[in-house]
Amino acid sequence: MVATFSRIISPPAGMASIYKDQFAAVDKVEAIDRLNVRFVLKEPRPYFLELFTPSAMIIYSKKALDENNQDLRKVIAPGTGAFMFKERKVAEKWVMVRNPSYWDPEIPYLDGIEMLHIPAWTDRGTAVLTGQADYSPNVSLETHQEGLKRKDIVGTVRYPGEFNSYQVHINNERKPFNDARVRRAINLAVSRQNLIKAFGTQEPIMLTRWMTHASEFASPMKELEGLPGYRADKTADLAEAKKLMAAAGLADGIKNVDFVSASVAPHAEILAPAFQDELRRTLGIETRIRVMERALLIEELKKGTFDLMVQTEYRSPIGDPGPGWEMCLKTGGSLNFSRYTNPEFDKLLKQINSETNKGKRKQLFAQGMALLDQTSPLYLIGFTDHLPMWRNTVKGHNSEARVFSELGRVDTFWLDR
Secondary structure, eight states, rough: OOOHHHHSSOOTTTTTTTTTTGGTTOOOOOOOOEEEEEEEEESSSGGGGGGOOOOOOOOOOOOHHHHTTTOTSSSOOOOOOSEEEEETTTTTTEEEETTTOOOSSTTOSSSSSEEEEEOOOOHHHHHHHSOOOOOESOHHHHHHHHHHTTTEEEEEEEBBBOEEEEEEOOTTTSSTTHHHHHHHHHHSSOOOHHHHHHHHTSSSSSSSSSOOOTTTOOOOOHTTTTTTTTSSSSHHHHHHHHHHHHHTTTTTOOOEEEEEEEESSSIIIIIIIHHHHHHHHHHEEEEEEEOOOGGGGHHHHHHTOSSEEEEEEESSSSHHHHHHHHHTSSOOOOOOOTOOHHHHHHHHHHHHHHOOOHHHHHHHHHHHHHHHHHSEEEEEEBBBOOOEEEEEEEOOOGGGGGGGGOOOOOOOEEEEO
16 A cells, blocks of 8 residues: 555656545555555645545555565566456457456356457447447447337446546647637637537537536536526627737737647537537638547657647546546646646645535636636537446346446456346
8 A cells, every 4th residue: 555655645756646636635655564554744635535436546555566666567567456468459349357366256147258348338338239249338329229229238327427528628738729818718708518519429518517426516507508608699799809819919810729629529529529610610720630539648648749628537536526626737737738727726726635624615616717718628419328238148247227338347347147
């Protein structure tokens, strides 16, 4: 525990830690005895225990980390999990086999699992419907709807309020997007309703404001639907957006904007063109869509060699938006790919994350959302709902009772065949 979390909080030279910001309040991690560890905090964190719950919080032995100079990217990471790595076929699948030495001798029930590489949601749903796959944690809306009609062979549910979103990163360091008036104009002029409708057959995107709609701190939908930038009627919003563009010296629009998208068909063929059209029609912003393999986008984000980019990296590891804002919006945050920096917001975020009174936190979050609306670090299209689907022969997953679709463990899965 000490070795793992010390590595997360203070990563060695040459290594990035995307979880570092989540544990920024930790002063030190110390072993009390062989079975107990103490985390000493610099300041309160009302959600601190939740940070240990995501499946990415894997504990590695100090011996394994030291033997590999803290870098497990070049070896098969050691562990005590229910399944062991067998092989990987690039762009096809990962094959895992049952761990015969697993600490619980009763599980896993399966002899092995194959994780298929299927990027498009519709293809995932089709694979389950046709029996080419047994389970998918997230299929397209159109195949989910088909699954509801085929209850004789598949099951499917909808998880309302995931912690992931769709957004367009706006590079705050590149002119003219370093001007908050331009970013605010984009957030006012581009219709979220139109983008959500365009993407409608793929993944359900919900109208949201800077955090998942599942959060207790989220703006109520009735209130949200009346706010500038979020309301369906764009008459007043577009007029204000044009004033902002004129004040920024860009009344005639912007030319040759570099707009990056993943090569995944729903991104490159639906979402990016829809956003491109909205920019052109409303503000005269002309973009060139540059398509890249999705796996390469993270390097592009880190280098900052883009003006705009459709992405899914604005998120929170838990339902509380606090750690997500730390990662994605705080100056220098590990996922702050828009390169937003605002001392006023940073100061407010420090208050939000150290406040333990829920009522006061709600008020502070409301202030934060108002500030983000005005400074518009990025364009948030919306947070999503997820749609898992499984063959009726797959048992033990308990998907109907879950509230979150992350497939963290499969050791209780079994097949009724």
